[in-house]
Amino acid sequence: MQTQDRSTASNCPIIRETLQNAITASQNHLLSIQYPDGYWWAVLESNVTITAEVVLLHKIWGTDKTRPLHKVETYLRNEQREHGGWELYYGDGGELSTSVEAYMALRLLGVPASDPALLKAKEFILERGGISKTRIFTKFHLALIGCYDWQGIPSIPPAIMLLPDNFPVTIYEMSSWARGSTVPLLIVFDKKPIYLTEPGINLDELYAEGVENVRYELPKSGDWADLFVGLDKGFKFAEVSNLMPLREAGLKAAEKWVLERQEATGDWGGIIPAMLNSLLALRALHYDPCDPIVDRGLQAVDRFAVETEEIYWIQPCVSPVWDTALVMRALVESGMEPNRPELVRAGEWLLDKQILDYGDWAVKNKKGKPGAWAFEFDNRFYPDVDDSAVVVMALDAVTLPDEELKRSAIARTLKWILSMQCKEGGWAAFDLDNNQDWLNAIPYGDLKAMIDPNTADVTARVLEMSGRCDLSLGSFALRRALAYLIKEQEQDGSWFGRWGVNYIYGTSGAISALALIATESHISNIERGAAWLLSCQNSDGGWGETCQSYNDPSLKGQGDSTASQTAWALAGLMAAVEASTTVAGSTLTPETLSAIERGIEYLIATQRSDGTWDESYFTGTGFPCHFYLKYHLYQQHFPLTALGRYQKLMSNPPNCPS
Template sequence: MLTYKEYRRSVTEIAMQTRDRQTQKPALSLNDAITASQNYLLSLQYPQGYWWAELESNITLTAETVLLHKIWGTDKTRPLHKVEAYLRQQQREQGGWELFYGDGGEISTSVEAYMALRLLGVPQDDPALIRAKDFILSKGGISKTRIFTKFHLALIGCYSWKGIPSIPPWIMLFPNSFPFTIYEMASWARESTVPLIIVFNDKPVFAVDPIFNLDELYAEGIENVKYELPKNNNWGDIFLGLDKVFKFAEQVDLVPFRKKGLQAAERWMLNHQQETGDWGGIMPPMVNSLLAFRVLNYDVNDPSVQRGFEAIDRFSIEENETYRVQACVSPVWDTAWCVRALTNSGLPKDHFSLVKAGKWLLEKQCLEYGDWAVKNKTGKPGGWAFEFTNRFYPDIDDSAVVVMALNGIKLPDEARKQAAINRCVKWIETMQCKEGGWAAFDVDNDQAWLNEVPYGDLKAMIDPNTADVTARVVEMVGSCDLEISSKRLNKALNYLYKEQEKDGSWFGRWGVNYIYGTSGVLSALAVINPEKHQPQIEQGINWLLSCQNKDGGWGETCWSYNDSNLKGKGISTASQTAWALIGLLDAGEALNHFETDSIQRGISYLLNTQTEEGTWEESEFTGTGFPCHFYIRYHFYRHYFPLIALGRYQNLSSEFGIRNSEL
């Protein structure tokens, strides 16, 4: 990847060209900017009442979809020829494909794009592939890619299964009372791992058309490749020895309970397929489960197979020239935030658009027991999930945001609304982790040793409590005047104190990065006895002020996950500027003291960069899937977060007199 300085140079030029176009028109007044933003957002509401925008990530999931269809022989049934145009569009000048906007190219992402183009019939001597090969070799070639990339190559004979870790089927048979079960893995890791138990046991090599190899992508030469798992040079290397034992047991057919384990994995897959055809509402388990069905010789017309492919189709976006696949879909998340943005910016609580959205959200409440109940023996279901349907995996973050959204509007059946809120809050209470915080999907999903297993080289095998999710729950409790036990609340506050960095910031697990985390915690502390947290709030404020850019905005590069010295540093973006402003405004209201100059410069940045349509442009990825490994560009982040910031500024300016007369 590029260095941070190179990234700044390459992205600044693009950003300045975009913002020059934006500032050719005079900035609207604050009132007019809010109205334009509201109208834009209202125009995008679906007739059913929800909002939903693209969730953009890197190209790997699209490449893996091509691989999946080739393996099943269903590639002619979808417009996969349009993937070639999409991949060519996404290739960068250096020859590679990026993990996130502006990184200059990443090796595993680039190898998967190269593989997909070859699967689509692009010859090795195509100029785009020549450039890609040079880039990949400069980064060390296939041998330096992640485990999942090597796994995908092994499926078509372009890498040896010798270099892929084993997953013993007998892990499916551990009772829930055992120290480790699959439920100690994060929900996303669990949903991905169970089908791979079947695939890794069989170690298939599928014949695809066209036939090719990728020998040209081995920097050391194909004859010199060492198909071995990389060492971490720490205690985790003990798993490399265990993997050799597992592989030997496979070779001599002495894997205990192999048949029962594989049968349990198949049953689990079938039981966890949603009525919408997907698994977990995310693409990796969908791809892996369909691969497992292929290994198990399911017919292509089998109902489970067909529903799985139809689910992938619903995650796909086809345009005139291109075809791409999203990692997930986010209608509940987008709808809840759109509702909050519109209410925060002054739309009447009983506006018909908000009523439609509120009714839709109520229908999406998860009222069935999911995987979370394996470790949570006392909670009753009542949360919300991220997607249209995901009955196994409601999450704390979505649930808290939905509660705040519903609390801010007025529905015809207020009693039903309040009962839904109360049920959700009770569920959230029972999901608190022993450390005092909340995780995304599970309780006490924190066995960190799992991140050291060779298969888990993305370091995302667990779902521990985090400051940003915990802050969302605390903000929900305080801003909605809800009741939870004082013991639980104090544990949560103490957890947030503990998680504050020495410089005053908080880490952001699900958004990039410290700006996201710090803003969220400030908003939480501001609504729960803020005078008790004044030192923590002031430190957070000072950190946000310290990283404001000269143009008045805020920005943070995804590389801050790799290097904490880059925290709070990056090209200004609309969403990150909004996060900083929201935190500063909420904290200022709590302490009755506003950093007026910084806030006004931030508001001016948003006003000056708003487009004629009433939204903002943002190419940067500001959402996080897995820190250091997977990032997301939520296409609505650049809209509803700035609207929240402008709305809160307008509300507070009249109350506290912080408004600049020029705005």
């Protein structure tokens, strides 16, 4: 799907009134959904496994009767596709592990195996190899209720909790999300509990080879990672023989770690996997359901729920800080006065959310001082670089009553971000030099998300922050960051997108950064990136990219057009246009302006009468190839940002006759 060839740029045919009407409608919608405290917050959607695992959690704790779990049945039935399975992301054709967990949840909710929907799901699951071919975490959840044997689940020595910080391998070499999930799993994997549920179920019908023929063992991959499979056999022998060294001390340390990291609101890490695993650990340790720690934890899970008259489901996370900062940027960039009361309330809310406590990041970062932001309402242990950089840009764009307070907050954040620069020159999301890739080979790391290395998109965000807010990173840090970002550019001109789908996201961010801070020195990199974006414009004028591009890079930049991905591509192209007009010898092609115009036309044409856009596709990334997200505000604020930047660009149109 290529952009149509046009030999000359049009004479700016988009009527200014039409453009302004689209901007105003979008602004009015966003203002109408602002919360009274000043923040914006919309639903964050993933696949159905999160909800299925919450059903299992409540069945295990016996708290299922106090939640409207009967509505989950309707939700899961609605999400089942015609082929019988459930999807990892919209339109993927169905995914095995996701489907097994949805099937499990429906059985736990009392749906019989003879139900037509489950018969159809069973056929889908068996055709793909059944339970034995699912991921480790699916098997783990099944083992909790006796539907899979613990022998096929990896063992993790609890003694790893006792390793000193300066040891070559500790839990802090895992990504923050892997760490928050793994520490409680040390307890659960050690205890190997099997819980009786009401109703009691088995899933024998989902073993393609027949349940009597199942081999409960870790799969081998045929490479050096099989070393871990051999080690696992040794660990299991030590468990059975009661020879596991420092077992009790390790379990006590894991329990202490889990308890210390619970927020006052009950959350752990602000993400459902860490919250569920922590509650499972407490259950394995025989905590009482009425214990305040457990009660707070269960209530925290409840706050992630979305309930209507008919359905009930659970979000994987909540994103108010991220949503608020991005909406603020969109409103200002689309022409709203920076001292407007709604923006002032939002800015003051963000200032109040700055984290001034030390978190897990400080274990490897001994020099940094607190001053960052997290993604969620409450998450003091895990602020992140990406959110912090976006918040800085949002605050810089607005005018607050106490500008000195704002500047102090920004200064603290800049120092913290600089202290988080990795050895390779870039920035990761949550930790410093969290890059030991071999951890992805351990048996239970089959999501390949055990580490948090520096990435092009987060690095670009920091560089964009520096340029847009006139904040100096220092020449040494800047040179290293630029070198890293350029090294990450692919041969075709694109950049990989770790946190958004995918190359469109990464390329847009990199161009936007380079155009602000390295225009002349890196104009060729900017132009190559822009050329790649031009090459994948769809015939309808928009851009889209399938999540499958993470599995198959030949699909990069290919997919049905979406509002959010079109807005990303436009942001990158408009940044390239502005950069090109300031560099001697750089020529702006008419085709570029024509492509931008067609992209804007696509956004205007697909905007609904209430000022909103709609898209079904998932354009956010949790773990590439394994877990994707749909931010329900992405399709609103990113298009508004693009429209606002286009309006500014056309106020002095390059190569466009006046």
